[in-house]
Amino acid sequence: MRTLMKGNDAVSEAAIRAGCRFFSGYPITPQSEIVEYMSWRMEEAGGSFVQSESELSGISMIYGAAACGLRTMGSSSGPGFDLIQEGIGYIVSAELPTLIVDVVRYGNGLGEIVPAQSDYWQVVKNGAHGDYHCLVFAPASVQEAVDLVGHAYDKAEEYKNPAILYYDGAIGQMMEPIVLPEMKEHDPDQFSWSIKGRGGEPQKQVTSKCYYEYTTPEAYVENLQTKYAAIEKNEQMWESYLTEDADLIFVAYGIMSRTCKEAINVARKQGIKVGMIRPITLYPYPVKAFETLPETLKGVISVEMSALGQMVEDVRLAVNGRKPVFNYATGKMIPDTEEFISYMKNVLEGKEESV
Amino acid sequence: MAKNLVTPKLISEFNRFCPGCGHGLIGKMIAQVLEERGVEDNAIQVYAVGCSCFISTVVKADSIQAQHGRAPAVASGVRRARPDAVVYTYQGDGDAAAIGLSESLYAAYRNENTTAIFVNNGVFGMTGGQMAPTTLEGQKTATSIYGRNTALTGQPFKLAELIAQMPVAYVERCSLSNAKLIAQTKRAIGKAFDNQLAGKGYSFVEILSPCPTNWHMDPVKAYKRLDEVVAEEYKLGVLRDSKED
Numbered sequence: 001m002r003t004l005m006k007g008n009d010a011v012s013e014a015a016i017r018a019g020c021r022f023f024s025g026y027p028i029t030p031q032s033e034i035v036e037y038m039s040w041r042m043e044e045a046g047g048s049f050v051q052s053e054s055e056l057s058g059i060s061m062i063y064g065a066a067a068c069g070l071r072t073m074g075s076s077s078g079p080g081f082d083l084i085q086e087g088i089g090y091i092v093s094a095e096l097p098t099l100i101v102d103v104v105r106y107g108n109g110l111g112e113i114v115p116a117q118s119d120y121w122q123v124v125k126n127g128a129h130g131d132y133h134c135l136v137f138a139p140a141s142v143q144e145a146v147d148l149v150g151h152a153y154d155k156a157e158e159y160k161n162p163a164i165l166y167y168d169g170a171i172g173q174m175m176e177p178i179v180l181p182e183m184k185e186h187d188p189d190q191f192s193w194s195i196k197g198r199g200g201e202p203q204k205q206v207t208s209k210c211y212y213e214y215t216t217p218e219a220y221v222e223n224l225q226t227k228y229a230a231i232e233k234n235e236q237m238w239e240s241y242l243t244e245d246a247d248l249i250f251v252a253y254g255i256m257s258r259t260c261k262e263a264i265n266v267a268r269k270q271g272i273k274v275g276m277i278r279p280i281t282l283y284p285y286p287v288k289a290f291e292t293l294p295e296t297l298k299g300v301i302s303v304e305m306s307a308l309g310q311m312v313e314d315v316r317l318a319v320n321g322r323k324p325v326f327n328y329a330t331g332k333m334i335p336d337t338e339e340f341i342s343y344m345k346n347v348l349e350g351k352e353e354s355v
Numbered sequence: 356m357a358k359n360l361v362t363p364k365l366i367s368e369f370n371r372f373c374p375g376c377g378h379g380l381i382g383k384m385i386a387q388v389l390e391e392r393g394v395e396d397n398a399i400q401v402y403a404v405g406c407s408c409f410i411s412t413v414v415k416a417d418s419i420q421a422q423h424g425r426a427p428a429v430a431s432g433v434r435r436a437r438p439d440a441v442v443y444t445y446q447g448d449g450d451a452a453a454i455g456l457s458e459s460l461y462a463a464y465r466n467e468n469t470t471a472i473f474v475n476n477g478v479f480g481m482t483g484g485q486m487a488p489t490t491l492e493g494q495k496t497a498t499s500i501y502g503r504n505t506a507l508t509g510q511p512f513k514l515a516e517l518i519a520q521m522p523v524a525y526v527e528r529c530s531l532s533n534a535k536l537i538a539q540t541k542r543a544i545g546k547a548f549d550n551q552l553a554g555k556g557y558s559f560v561e562i563l564s565p566c567p568t569n570w571h572m573d574p575v576k577a578y579k580r581l582d583e584v585v586a587e588e589y590k591l592g593v594l595r596d597s598k599e600d
């Protein structure tokens with residue numbers, strides 16, 4: 001059955017249906033709908049909701065509940081998402097799964113409440129200190145966001161690593177018709193590691209794995225290297241659109257990929273051979289999508305709603321010098337079809353400088 | 356009393372604390388209290404960053420290490436995830452009263468049905484004896500080498516008094532300075548767990564404890580100082596007991 005739902009509400013409902021039974025959050029635009037939705041829905045589903053006194057505290061509660069094996073979720077934006085990083089670092093170090101939603105707003109510091117994609121570095125590289133990545137999923141529609149929630153939990157549990165659902169405020173706020181997944185029960189006791197009181201077993205410790213599990217320097221390094229290598233090998237997700245014969249390939253994710261696709265369709269009618277690679281996972285970055293680039297290709301354009309162009313670094317690594325890469329950083333604006341097409345023409349006419 | 360001489364099964368024989376440190380003694384009492392109530396297999400210990408973190412190598416209950424200062428929030432998540440478990444926090448004074456003040460107050464404010472053990476040794480032990488909010492006026496530490504200047508840094512911080520302002524179940528300040536007070540400390544810890552088992556809400560036990568290493572004193576002098584100096588500023592006793600409301 002199709003229902004019409006706002007992105008943030010739909011993601012919350014999808015989490016509940018994936019078996020999430022603990023949520024803690026703090027209001028900030030444009031993610032507050034998640035906190036509001038969870039405040040009543042979680043109780044209805046028999047789980048726990050806490051409006052925490054800060055994001056620092058909220059993510060700490062999530063850490064505690066995740067250590068007990070529950071499916072947990074947190075969400076924030078901008079400065080609130082910064083405060084979540086401390087807890088993410090600890091959740092990573094203890095190798096626990098959780099799902100954190102970053103509904104991105106624009107600007108540094110307090111910034112503005114308008115949609116953006118300028119947290120790429122923070123979510124993809126890592127927001128806390130140390131050697132890690134979160135699994136990062138970047139849906140381009142409300143339906144895709146819903147579908148990725150369950151998948152993100154499965155992968156977070158498989159790799160014992162937090163996952164981030166990363167989308168801009170536009171996807172968070174827009175209403176689209178969707179099909180929701182069936183309700184699923186999650187058993188927190190299915191994991192050997194979940195904390196519940198020792199119950200006659202030896203003591204379990206949830207803390208950095210370097211203290212109890214990977215205690216030699218070699219074992220610690222090997223565990224991290226093996227884990228992230230496996231993620232990079234097995235978990236890349238992307239969509240390629242009209243890339244086979246392309247003269248130009250855009251790389252765009254989230255809301256940007258939708259306007260980009262529209263522009264591509266119009267440009268194709270005008271005879272411009274242009275296509276798109278749409279990363280769905282940002283970590284692992286879908287480098288496989290770039291393995292075979294068409295002979296005809298004249299340039300790869302990374303387009304992103306950020307002032308500096310953050311993803312372009314990964315595009316350059318993926319293209320690895322084979323073709324020129326362009327950085328189309330649009331700040332808080334989403335270009336319209338005409339602007340896209342004029343950018344394409346500029347690249348083809350040699351008027352844009354590659355990075 | 357004979358019971359107290361039996362080493363609790365929950366406790367490990369090995370610990371990492373300095374000779375004369377109060378943490379080990381408190382750990383032993385927590386283990387005794389849990390075992391006397393038969394809840395050691397159902398206990399979840401949420402511990403802090405600091406020397407206090409070695410509690411998990413002493414009290415062998417299922418344990419989660421929180422970020423520095425966040426144990427009360429982590430325990431709040433555990434409380435909801437495991438409604439039937441006995442959940443307690445173990446924190447030092449830097450952890451609970453400096454970086455984690457907000458989490459401490461809000462766990463009390465929500466009247467979480469948990470037990471908080473707060474170890475006041477007047478310094479940041481693990482990082483080398485720097486000034487804590489609880490450091491006494493004039494006390495020399497690694498970051499107050501001429502003695503704490505309260506005109507610049509504020510008066511010794513009274514977390515127990517602050518928490519006692521809220522409608523929590525129980526707040527008591529205890530000390531390890533002599534056998535009688537140690538026995539009283541154990542009674543307070545016991546009561547704090549009994550309250551939780553009876554679903555009465557948040558209980559907070561502050562324990563004045565020596566850090567001979569960073570006080571630069573032998574243990575005997577350190578225990579004496581607890582009595583003669585620290586307890587003068589930090590008055591012992593029950594600050595709140597909901598039964599008395």
Ligand SMILES: Cc1ncc(C[n+]2csc(CCOP(=O)(O)OP(=O)(O)O)c2C)c(N)n1
Binds near residue numbers: 406407423450
């Ligand atoms: C965010 C953060 N800041 C600083 C530290 C360093 N640090 C570790 S323990 C500690 C002080 C602990 O003091 P206290 O809570 O009084 O415990 P004690 O060692 O005396 O038992 C500090 C500052 C840290 N681990 N994390």
Ligand code: SF4
Binds near residue numbers: 371375377378
């Ligand atoms: S430094 Fe102080 S608090 Fe830490 S173990 Fe030694 S005596 Fe105890």
